[in-house]
Amino acid sequence: MTTATVTAPRTVRSRNPLWTLTGYEIRRLVRNPLFLVVVGFNAYAIYDTTSRVIFEADELGSIPAWLLGGMGMIIFCWLTQSTWRSAEALDVTPTAMPVRTTALCLTAVVPFGCAVLSLVAILVVRAPQGSWTYGVFDGADRAAVQVSQIVLPALGGPLLGVAIGRWTRQVWVGPAAELLIAGWVLLVEGLAFSYPDSQPVLLMRLFAPFALFTGSGDRGDFVETWRGSPAAFLAWQICLCALAVVAALLYQADPLLRRRLIHALFVLVPLTAGCYALAVTGGLQHAVTVVPGFAPRPS
Amino acid sequence: MRAIAVLIRAAGWPAIIGLTLCAALVGGCALTFAGAVGTAAPLDAALALLAAAGGFALEEPAAAVVDLTPTRSVQLTAARAVALLPPLLTGCALALFATRSSGLPALDLSVTLLGSSILGFTLADVARQRVDEPGAVVAVPVILLVVVTPMIGAVARHVHTVPTTDPGAPGLSSNATWAFVMAACLLAIVVTASNDRRYRRRLVHTTAGCAMHVHQNYH
Numbered sequence: 001m002t003t004a005t006v007t008a009p010r011t012v013r014s015r016n017p018l019w020t021l022t023g024y025e026i027r028r029l030v031r032n033p034l035f036l037v038v039v040g041f042n043a044y045a046i047y048d049t050t051s052r053v054i055f056e057a058d059e060l061g062s063i064p065a066w067l068l069g070g071m072g073m074i075i076f077c078w079l080t081q082s083t084w085r086s087a088e089a090l091d092v093t094p095t096a097m098p099v100r101t102t103a104l105c106l107t108a109v110v111p112f113g114c115a116v117l118s119l120v121a122i123l124v125v126r127a128p129q130g131s132w133t134y135g136v137f138d139g140a141d142r143a144a145v146q147v148s149q150i151v152l153p154a155l156g157g158p159l160l161g162v163a164i165g166r167w168t169r170q171v172w173v174g175p176a177a178e179l180l181i182a183g184w185v186l187l188v189e190g191l192a193f194s195y196p197d198s199q200p201v202l203l204m205r206l207f208a209p210f211a212l213f214t215g216s217g218d219r220g221d222f223v224e225t226w227r228g229s230p231a232a233f234l235a236w237q238i239c240l241c242a243l244a245v246v247a248a249l250l251y252q253a254d255p256l257l258r259r260r261l262i263h264a265l266f267v268l269v270p271l272t273a274g275c276y277a278l279a280v281t282g283g284l285q286h287a288v289t290v291v292p293g294f295a296p297r298p299s
Numbered sequence: 300m301r302a303i304a305v306l307i308r309a310a311g312w313p314a315i316i317g318l319t320l321c322a323a324l325v326g327g328c329a330l331t332f333a334g335a336v337g338t339a340a341p342l343d344a345a346l347a348l349l350a351a352a353g354g355f356a357l358e359e360p361a362a363a364v365v366d367l368t369p370t371r372s373v374q375l376t377a378a379r380a381v382a383l384l385p386p387l388l389t390g391c392a393l394a395l396f397a398t399r400s401s402g403l404p405a406l407d408l409s410v411t412l413l414g415s416s417i418l419g420f421t422l423a424d425v426a427r428q429r430v431d432e433p434g435a436v437v438a439v440p441v442i443l444l445v446v447v448t449p450m451i452g453a454v455a456r457h458v459h460t461v462p463t464t465d466p467g468a469p470g471l472s473s474n475a476t477w478a479f480v481m482a483a484c485l486l487a488i489v490v491t492a493s494n495d496r497r498y499r500r501r502l503v504h505t506t507a508g509c510a511m512h513v514h515q516n517y518h
Binding site: 034037041044045048049062063066067070071074078170171172173175176178179180182183184186187189190191 | 311313314317318321324325328329332340341343344345347348351355434435438439442443446447450451
């Protein structure tokens, strides 16, 4: 009697197309020379700033925000727009547009990871003059300021870039949007220096994806803590990230997904407005100046 | 005149106009509040926008055809310089506005705004030797140079890109910085305009393509 041994055919495990696409997009991102330049520039800028004495803790946060957040926004916008060139081939694949958009959004985890590493590097390496360089913030507020300035812009910028890239085809819109946001933030920061207690200036300063909470004199002899709640501002930034994702996913979404996204917007928009209101009304009720060796006093 | 009109038709006009309008908005706000704030920091963003606008003047979507025409590089670059007018005029308007609204010297501001537009145009001219639409390629280096580099302490201490009201500020003044940048830009434009590398590159590619086509058909 002969015995035949039949080997069962090896089953091919089909991988979720979302993860496959995310892998491709991450590979495209890390091969982008512009992204490598930005990451290298960020590392050098942090090294340069931490190698000298720091008189104001906030000044470190703006570097990763501009580079990983601002430049990341342009890079992600172009990464998204670059798929227009191969649209004829991509549109006949069975992968729907929202899946491709989700993959691009998930790719934002790379600059986010770089920002987390930047935060760790800043916390480990820097040598501030003293705790007064943080203004009157301590504990949770200080952590909220650092996360909102260093980590979250690196997530929100790329997500906004994906949303812009999905809805526009012009390459100049990404840089223009980045510079408009930069101009706005620089303007309201300058106004906050001059009018630290002004309510309209507070409303303008926190109506941005990035905000400073302290300012210092040119000679670094005092730090002024401005109004507003850092924790609520952090929540506002997270809501803005979610809004950017929803705006990106709305592009060419099927009716069912579109309805769900619009329902999500009904929740997200009031939530964002609530967080903004809390950021404006919470925190200090007037600006406070901290001079080393003296008790904090109202500005 | 007709030749210039034909040559500038392909410039990235939507980008030039869009970026110039954004620059006017940011620069206008910066100068309006400069007196109250004591600094014109957002002017950095306006400078980068004007420079990026200048970078889109040399867009050539139909480069495959245009590069083979007998139009010399000098002619093309000179004609496309006309597309710099919107950012330059905006720069002049901002400088005039500055004399009324802020304490910034109009001449210094004019040099700064002129320099930024020429920087964008020059980088595009250099990039155009290898890229058909250099606007996007130029936009990011310009932003890195004009907005982000001054944030790095070592550079900020030695180089000023925006005029200050303090005449005794240490480091290279904005006039000296932009004069140096403009001299380097003019040199780069002269060098790139004097050799028609893109014509030769396209000619070599086309000749090689034709030869391959003939070879395949023959066999």
